[in-house]
Amino acid sequence: MDKITRKTSFGQWFSAMNLQLIEDQVKIKKLDYYTKKLRTESSLKLLLFAQLVEVESLHALGDCLFDEQLQKGIELDLISISRLSRRLNSLNPDLFQLLFLDLVGQIHAKTHYTKLVMPSKIIDSSTLPLNLTNHRWAKFRKTKAGVKLHLRLVFMEKGSSYPEKAVITKASEHDRGQLEVLVDDKECMYVFDRGYLDYERFDRMTDDGYFFLSRLRKNAVIREVSDFPLPDDSSVLSDQMVLLGSTQNRTENYFRLLKVADSKGNLLHLITNRFDLSAEEISEMYKARWAIELFSNGSSST
Structure with missing residues (x-):
């Protein structure tokens, strides 16, 4: 698996995201308040990775986390499928909308x-x-x-x-x-x-x-x-x-x-x-x- 850096596809995809916007929303809405594992930013990176490599299921995504480079790239080690499912289901959809609108704004500007x-x-x-x-x-x-x-x-x-x-x-x-x-x-x-x-x-x-x-x-x-x-x-x-x-x-x-x-x-x-x-x-x-x-x-x- 390629290293997850800004030079790889994964790194380039995520580098366009407004990390300050993510951080602000996490603080304002307390998105990671009760989260000990799989913080919001790591969750977004994991979802992006799943889309990039066309992962077919949560079980397959869980298996991907055995890779040490992926763990380092998203700052996450192994996690159970049940916890992964609960975390993904609890992600606030408003954050996705804000990120989408921010990316569209960047494209319009260029x-x-x-x-x-x-x-x-x-x-x-x-x-x-x-x-x-x-x-x-x-x-x-x-x-x-x-x-x-x-x-x-x-x-x-x-x-x-x-x-x-x-x-x-x-x-x-x-x-x-x-x-x-x-x-x-x-x-x-x-x-x-x-x-x-x-x-x-x-x-x-x-x-x-x-x-x-x-x-x-x-x-x-x-x-x-x-x-x-x-x-x-x-x-x-x-x-x-x-x-x-x-x-x-x-x-x-x-x-x-x-x-x-x-x-x-x-x-x-x-x-x-x-x-x-x-x-x-x-x-x-x-x-x-x-x-x-x-x-x-x-x-x-x-």
Whole structure:
């Protein structure tokens, strides 16, 4: 196992955390008041280590503590699985939120973009299962409980993205209700999937000056208004101006509908209120949505 120093991945990950913030919160909220072993800072380091090496269980994490270098790096020797479980369950979630917001603030301070390089902000949700016996308040099926993590990821360019905002709701709540919370920046392009479809909100977003790109359901009712010409070598199949919805419940604004094929040949219907970009640029923007799938899958591996 690599030594846990600032030069290793582990050391680099933890070096970005505001240790003074952690220390202040520990004192203010007396987080280590009754703790003889596994202090808050050591707990955070241990959780970070578990994520970094993709530890599959508490038992496996306990086995890792036989390594003397890890013990030295997190200032902790061997600990029982039961005590480890109790300590992790007792960690104050407010501390994680403060650390997250502090890290996002650091990223914002080091990130520069202009309207000429408008970033995409990708929105998606992941359902996290919970034990129904212990979390009946989160019941969403007969035998299941869970919560939804709604994540907003800033995508600057390929290989450069970071999480900016997270909202947790009950798994039973519909995704589209979170657009009001997650859409708050007029200098970006919001990209999200069909779970967030809401024609009335699309009208409001357009009226208020927010840009979005989403995917329509195949059975969506549309009214074609006009066709835009495409280059001969375009990978986009069609580019149209449309109205959404039935005659009784139709959008007030005109939108742009693109039909493209994904890597497997499946037909996708993309809807946006951006008319100033080329069809190819819109298509590439939607492909960037995959970044949040990769991020979510990687972060949920433990």
